Amino acid sequence: xxxxxxxxxxxxxxxxxxxxxxxxxxxxxxxxxxxxxxxxxxxxxxxxxxxxxxxxxxxxxxxxxxxxxxxxxxxxxxxxxxxxxxxxxxxxxxxxxxxxxxxxxxxxxxxxxxxxxxxxxxxxxxxxxxxxxxxxxxxxxxxxxxxxxxxxxxxxxxxxxxxxxxxxxxxxxxxxxxxxxxxxxxxxxxxxxxxxxxxxxxxx
Amino acid sequence: xxxxxxxxxxxxxxxxxxxxxxxxxxxxxxxxxxxxxxxxxxxxxxxxxxxxxxxxxxxxxxxxxxxxxxxxxxxxxxxxxxxxxxxxxxxxxxxxxxxxxxxxxxxxxxxxxxxxxxxxxxxxxxxxxxxxxxxxxxxxxxxxxxxxxxxxxxxxxxxxxxxxxxxxxxxxxxxxxxxxxxxxxxxxxxxxxxxxxxxxxxxxxxxxxxxxxxxxxxxxxxxxxxx
Numbered sequence: 001x002x003x004x005x006x007x008x009x010x011x012x013x014x015x016x017x018x019x020x021x022x023x024x025x026x027x028x029x030x031x032x033x034x035x036x037x038x039x040x041x042x043x044x045x046x047x048x049x050x051x052x053x054x055x056x057x058x059x060x061x062x063x064x065x066x067x068x069x070x071x072x073x074x075x076x077x078x079x080x081x082x083x084x085x086x087x088x089x090x091x092x093x094x095x096x097x098x099x100x101x102x103x104x105x106x107x108x109x110x111x112x113x114x115x116x117x118x119x120x121x122x123x124x125x126x127x128x129x130x131x132x133x134x135x136x137x138x139x140x141x142x143x144x145x146x147x148x149x150x151x152x153x154x155x156x157x158x159x160x161x162x163x164x165x166x167x168x169x170x171x172x173x174x175x176x177x178x179x180x181x182x183x184x185x186x187x188x189x190x191x192x193x194x195x196x197x198x199x200x201x202x203x204x
Numbered sequence: 205x206x207x208x209x210x211x212x213x214x215x216x217x218x219x220x221x222x223x224x225x226x227x228x229x230x231x232x233x234x235x236x237x238x239x240x241x242x243x244x245x246x247x248x249x250x251x252x253x254x255x256x257x258x259x260x261x262x263x264x265x266x267x268x269x270x271x272x273x274x275x276x277x278x279x280x281x282x283x284x285x286x287x288x289x290x291x292x293x294x295x296x297x298x299x300x301x302x303x304x305x306x307x308x309x310x311x312x313x314x315x316x317x318x319x320x321x322x323x324x325x326x327x328x329x330x331x332x333x334x335x336x337x338x339x340x341x342x343x344x345x346x347x348x349x350x351x352x353x354x355x356x357x358x359x360x361x362x363x364x365x366x367x368x369x370x371x372x373x374x375x376x377x378x379x380x381x382x383x384x385x386x387x388x389x390x391x392x393x394x395x396x397x398x399x400x401x402x403x404x405x406x407x408x409x410x411x412x413x414x415x416x417x418x419x420x421x422x423x424x425x426x427x428x429x430x431x
Contacts, residue, residue: 006232010239014246025368030256033248038337045292048329056327110279114304125276131308163303168285 071171078171080152088149094175104180107173111165120184133161138181139188151178260368261331265317273362273398280354280361280396291343295330298322333369334358340429348396350420351389355398356381362398378429385422386411 032038043049043057052059061067071078076093094100109118117123120138127135136143143151155174158164169177192200249255272278281287283296298321305315321328334357336342348354354361359370371377381388387407391414394400402411414420 003232006236010235010243013243014239024258025260026258027261029261030259031248036337037339040338042338044338046295046327047332110281110285114276114278114282126304126308129276131304133307161307163299163306165303167297168282168300 076149077175080149080156082149088147088153090147090149092148092175092179094172094179096179100176100179101183103173104176104178104183107169107177108180108184111169112177115162120181136162139185144185144189148178148182151181255372255374256335256369257372258368259333260366261333263331263366264329266314266366268365269361269367270363270365287344287348289345291341291345293344298328333367334373336373341431342429349392350418351392351395351414352381352385353388353390353395353398353400356388360398379424382422382424382428385420386415389414389420 045058047057048055049057066072074081074083076082076089080088082089112120113124115122115124115126115132115135116138117127122135122137124135126132146154152174154162155169155177156164156166165174192203195203272283273280283300284293285296285300287293298318301315301318302322305318309315317328320326357371357373358367361367364370389407389411390400390402391410415422
C-alpha cells in the first residue's frame with residue numbers, strides 16, 4: 001500500500017508537471033534557476049542601463065555629431081530643397097524606375113495608407129472609424145501642384161496635424177513614396193491633348 | 205533428499221546475504237530520488253516556466269495589438285519600422301504613437317505615459333517578452349526579408365490584446381525550421397500578413413523554389429546562431 005501511494009504521488013507530480021501548466025498564462029517572468037549564461041551583462045538595444053544618467057542603453061548621438069553612413073550634406077536629395085536656397089525642388093532628384101515605384105507602393109501601404117487610403121483620397125481606416133479630424137485628399141489640386149521637394153518635406157516633417165516620418169522612413173523610401181504618389185495622382189488626371197479629336201469635340 | 209533438510213547443507217544466509225535486509229529501503233529511497241529529480245527536471249525544462257510559453261506580463265501602457273494590427277489593419281512595420289534593416293525589431297518611438305494619438309484619445313489617461321514620453325523624453329518601461337538567450341544571435345532582417353513571417357515565432361499577435369509568449373522559441377524550435385526551410389517560407393509580400401495560409405502543395409512547389417532562388421542558407425552549423 002505504501003509503495004502504491006508513493007508511486008501515485010510521483011506519477012501525479014509528473015503528469016501535472018508535463019501537462020498541467022504548459023501554455024498557461026503567467027504574469028510572472030519565467031523562472032531561470034540555472035543561469036546557463038542566458039543573461040549576460042552586455043547591453044542590447046532599447047534596454048535599461050544603470051550606467052548612464054538617463055538610464056538607457058540606446059543613446060542619442062552627441063549633439064552635432066553625425067553617425068557613419070548618415071546622409072548629412074544639404075543636397076536636394078537629402079533636403080528636398082534646391083542647394084543653397086530654401087526653394088523646394090520641382091522634380092524628384094532620383095531616377096524614376098519601375099523598382100522605385102514598386103518600392104514606393106510598398107512603403108505607401110505601410111505608412112500612408114492607414115490615413116490617406118489605398119487610393120490616396122483620404123479615405124483610410126482612420127476616416128472610417130472617425131478617429132482623425134482632417135485627412136488630406138492627396139488628389140486635391142493644391143497637393144497635385146506642390147513641387148516634389150515639398151511633398152518630400154511634408155513626409156519628413158509633417159504638416160498641420162500630420163506628424164513627420166523622418167525617423168520612420170529612410171530618405172530613399174520617402175522619394176519612392178513621392179514617385180508613387182505622383183503615379184496615384186496621375187491615375188485621376190487627364191490632359192486634353194491625350195484625348196482623340198472626337199472625344200475633344202465632345203468636351204466642348 | 206527431502207527439502208526440509210536444505211538448511212542443513214546450504215544455510216539461509218548463503219542465499220540471501222545480510223545486506224539484502226536493507227534492499228527495500230534502498231529501493232524506495234532510490235525511487236524517491238530518481239522520481240523526484242525527473243519530476244523536478246520536467247517541471248523546470250518542459251513547462252512554460254522554462255519554455256516561456258504563456259508569459260504575458262502586465263505592460264505599463266495597455267496597448268492592444270488586436271485593435272491596431274487586427275482591426276485597424278496597420279502593417280507591423282508602421283511601428284516596428286527597423287525590422288527589415290536590423291537584427292532586432294524595435295519598439296516604436298513615442299513619436300510614432302503620437303502621429304495618431306495627437307488627435308485620437310488625446311486626453312485619455314491610458315496614454316499618459318506615451319504623452320509624457322513624447323514631450324519629456326522619458327522612455328516607457330515596456331517589459332520585453334520574447335528574449336532569446338544572450339548567446340543566441342537571431343537576426344530579424346534576414347528572416348523577414350527571406351519570406352519567414354512574424355507569425356512563425358510570435359503567433360497571431362494581431363489577435364492578442366496583451367502580447368504573450370506563444371511559441372517555445374527553444375533551440376529545437378529554430379532547428380526544425382532550419383532543417384526544412386521550404387516548409388515555412390512564403391512569398392515576400394505575405395510576410396506581414398499573419399493570416400496567410402499556404403495553399404496545398406505550396407511548400408513542395410514554391411517553397412522549394414524560393415529556397416533555391418533566394419539562396420536561402422538555413423545553416424545548421426552551431427556558429428550560425430552561437431557566435
